[in-house]
Amino acid sequence: MRSVIVVSSIFDITWPFAADHFHFLWEKQGGVEFIRLENGDNRTAGEIIEHPESITRLVLLCVPVTLDCLKSMSGLQEAVFAAKYGKSNLSQECQEYLQQAGVKVHSHLGEGFWAQSVSEFALALTICGLRRIPQTHHEIIASHRPWKYAHQREEGGLVTRADQFGDDARFVNGTVAGKRVRIVGAGNIASRYASFVHMLGADVAAWDPYASEPCFHRSGAHREFYLEELLQDADIFVPMVPLRESTKGLVTAGHIDSLPRGCLVVLATRAKICDTDAIRKRVLR
Numbered sequence: 001m002r003s004v005i006v007v008s009s010i011f012d013i014t015w016p017f018a019a020d021h022f023h024f025l026w027e028k029q030g031g032v033e034f035i036r037l038e039n040g041d042n043r044t045a046g047e048i049i050e051h052p053e054s055i056t057r058l059v060l061l062c063v064p065v066t067l068d069c070l071k072s073m074s075g076l077q078e079a080v081f082a083a084k085y086g087k088s089n090l091s092q093e094c095q096e097y098l099q100q101a102g103v104k105v106h107s108h109l110g111e112g113f114w115a116q117s118v119s120e121f122a123l124a125l126t127i128c129g130l131r132r133i134p135q136t137h138h139e140i141i142a143s144h145r146p147w148k149y150a151h152q153r154e155e156g157g158l159v160t161r162a163d164q165f166g167d168d169a170r171f172v173n174g175t176v177a178g179k180r181v182r183i184v185g186a187g188n189i190a191s192r193y194a195s196f197v198h199m200l201g202a203d204v205a206a207w208d209p210y211a212s213e214p215c216f217h218r219s220g221a222h223r224e225f226y227l228e229e230l231l232q233d234a235d236i237f238v239p240m241v242p243l244r245e246s247t248k249g250l251v252t253a254g255h256i257d258s259l260p261r262g263c264l265v266v267l268a269t270r271a272k273i274c275d276t277d278a279i280r281k282r283v284l285r
Contacts, residue, residue, distance in 0.1 A: 002075075003032040003057040004049055009039040011062035014084055022059050022080075037063070045069045067093050070101075078104040119192035122268035126197065126236060129264045130173050136166060171262040172235045177201030182234035183221065184251060186211035189269060190240035194219035197236075205230060208241070231255055236264045243270030253278035 003026050007019035019036065026032040035048060045060055046052060046069035053072060058079040065081065079098070081088035088107060090098075098105055128134055139146040152161035158169055167173035179202045183190050186208035198204045198220030206221040207230045216223045224230045227250075231237065237259055241247050251274040259265070265279060 001030065001056045002054045003030070004035070004055050005032060005059040005061075006035045006037065006045060006048055006063045007059075007061040008037045008041065008063050011082065011084055012036065015061075018082075019059075019061055026057075046072055065090070065094065067091070067097055070094055070097055076101070076103050078106065080106050082107075115188035115192055118189045118268055119196065122189070122193045122238065122240070122266055123196045125266050125268055126176065126238075126264070129266065130167065130176065130179075130236075132167055132173075172264045175201070179203070179235040180205075180233050181236045181238065182206075182224075182230045183238045183240055184208070184227070184230070184273070185240035186215040186219065186221065186223075187241065190238075191215050191219040191221075193238065193240060193268075194221040202236075227251075227255065228258070231258050232260075234259055234263050236266060238266045238268075239273050240269050241273055243272055247273050249273070249275055251275065256282050 005019060005022050005026070012019065019034075023032060023034045037043075037048070042064065045058075045063050045065045048063070049055065052069070053074045055073050056075050056077045058073065058076060059082075060080065061082045062084055070076070081090050083089050095105075136146065149161060149163050149166070151163070152159070154160055159165060160169070172179065176197050177200055179197075181194075181197045181202040181204045183194055183204065183206040186194070186206045190206065190208070191211075194204050194206055195218070204219070204221040205224045206216060206219070207224045207227050208215070209225075213223070239251050241250065249272070253275045256275060256278040259282070267274070
């Protein structure tokens with residue numbers, strides 16, 4: 001059995017551990033040839049791999065493959081053809097050839113494999129935003145003053161410091177518990193995030209006209225049917241849908257301007273689903 005893994009720099013810079021993990025798993029089963037391409041190397045698999053007729057297992061990670069390449073691999077039994085994101089970009093004729101040749105092709109059926117990482121990152125951003133963790137960390141390494149938790153009030157009575165308080169009272173702050181978290185989306189990432197903040201005691205609502213009812217139920221979010229209604233009472237507003245032509249600018253300037261004063265906006269997926277100029281203007285004023 002001859003196993004070959006070829007990974008392009010395009011894939012490597014996005015998923016830096018995947019190819020090495022393939023290599024690690026296959027090495028335990030026997031010999032494996034591992035080829036990591038240099039930046040700008042756009043050769044096809046047939047141009048890269050010598051003696052292709054002897055290959056039985058193949059992994060191509062963002063490496064172009066043609067019908068002639070596949071025909072030269074007469075002993076191929078199973079393969080992975082991975083794109084940078086989503087499904088592989090194998091041509092229809094290549095797919096038909098592999099099927100006729102009896103080659104087993106392994107592929108991801110969905111794109112949920114990075115959802116846990118992104119949703120946890122969003123939770124971390126939420127807590128950092130509420131509690132001023134990055135700002136406080138910067139302050140305590142730059143000065144001794146923030147270490148003194150003496151009670152402080154600004155002119156007008158706004159508390160800025162106390163033994164048990166270090167947040168910014170001008171904005172939504174404190175615990176996740178009790179906050180009204182409003183989410184645009186109920187997919188892989190959004191539903192996980194919703195379940196996290198629900199578990200911590202937040203009141204969670206989500207808007208997603210394309211999601212099925214179980215997406216809301218299992219995450220602890222109640223379903224909102226109108227985007228405009230979702231924003232009106234948000235303490236924490238979290239837009240979390242994929243960026244496509246249909247979702248670009250989905251959250252308009254009008255939506256941003258209707259958010260309550262002091263609301264925390266968490267952007268952990270693709271910012272351009274929002275009118276980012278409107279967000280910037282709102283933040284600055």
